[in-house]
Amino acid sequence: MRNFKIYLAAFVCLFANQIKAQETFEGKAKEIASRIENIVKEEKKELKAEVETVNDELNQGKLTNEQAEEKKKALAEARAKIIEEKVTKLEEELHVLVQEKVDGKIKSIDTSQTITIHFSKDYFAHHKKCSSGEKRTTSQFVFAFGVNNLVTDMQVANSDFKYWKSHFYEWGVTGNTRILKDDNLLHFKYGMSLMYNNLRPTDDRYFVKNGLQTDLVTSTVHLEESRFRNVYVMVPLHLEFDFTKKEIRDGGDYFRTHKSARIGIGGYAGFRVKSKQILCFDDAVGNDVEQKTKGNYNVNDFNYGLSTYVGYKATSLYLKYDLQPLFEKNPVDQNNISLGLRFDFN
Structure with a gap:
């Protein structure tokens, strides 16, 4: 039961600080950044698969080195355009967020009011084992x-x-x-x-x-x-x-x-x-x-x-x-x- 209370307190602290961060410039920017990062990762994964296909065609003699390089460049440009198109809407969200920051409508994280919860020695001993x-x-x-x-x-x-x-x-x-x-x-x-x-x-x-x-x-x-x-x-x-x-x-x-x-x-x-x-x-x-x-x-x-x-x-x-x-x-x-x-x- 004591361990359960420790983990529950840790969860409450983490959850409360997460909500507080989401209300700040850093939190909102990080949320948009995460969405953009997912788009980039997904398209890079697709590009990697396409480049591997080109390499297979090169190894099989279906393409020359020059043709393979041109095809890879074309694929990279195509994926870059897809990324640009997908994040255009997010760019407007970032622009609005930046303008709100400049106008003083949104604040940064106030660390002086961060929620603090004291844990037992058992929690810190467990934390040290898991963190190096x-x-x-x-x-x-x-x-x-x-x-x-x-x-x-x-x-x-x-x-x-x-x-x-x-x-x-x-x-x-x-x-x-x-x-x-x-x-x-x-x-x-x-x-x-x-x-x-x-x-x-x-x-x-x-x-x-x-x-x-x-x-x-x-x-x-x-x-x-x-x-x-x-x-x-x-x-x-x-x-x-x-x-x-x-x-x-x-x-x-x-x-x-x-x-x-x-x-x-x-x-x-x-x-x-x-x-x-x-x-x-x-x-x-x-x-x-x-x-x-x-x-x-x-x-x-x-x-x-x-x-x-x-x-x-x-x-x-x-x-x-x-x-x-x-x-x-x-x-x-x-x-x-x-x-x-x-x-x-x-």
Whole structure:
């Protein structure tokens, strides 16, 4: 009976804190993140099966190496598009959640009011037996958002794009491996992300493909919305410095991550999934018109860049810079830069 009471108390504590977390920004974001993570895992599983089929065809001589690589790339792009389509609705939920956070309508977890229940020594003895610290390799769901713009002639000042209305979003899954067996400082962080870069031109302007160049031109009508979106599948790689101190329990080392200050330095590389321009305006008779145009707009298919983040626990300040110019043949190189918040949910 005593053990039953102990387990019941533990369950009540866990359940109460879970409800409290769901009412906060972190809780709601984590719930949406979990749904997105399930979508990504499911599609990656399907892609793995498709790639194995291609490898079988290659081994049987039905495909050449070049044909196999092209087919694998096509399959990866197709699965990325499926992921993008499935999470479009969730993107709007995240946008609303972020706006509520900015407006102060939703709060973070108040740890000072966390429910506390005292357990007997038997419970802690049982807990120690079942817990020996995190594994050397852990996984996280990553969600990031913030402002986005283009660096032209090595500067962002006097930009042709709105500073606070040009946004970026990123979500994905990462692995985090402790490099040294007996030291918690250095970690290798790697994974896969879906990145959305949105640019909103100023002064009723929009992009027009002009041969091998892409020009920013002025519209003949007032544009209530002018947005240029590029979606990428990226593989981010970071060397992470995690200052979470190890603990000594029962005479042994006990390692945890994301419990203190963290610094990540690295980069990313991947390919473009699609480009789309969205224009909203009133026509001659006053009807609301929304025009969506998909195309390559001479945007580079391959992209790579540098990124860094500095933060505490799950939350970090995040900076990314594309080393690859946005457009392939434009006379002036313009490189995407993003600054925002990043959340690494264990």
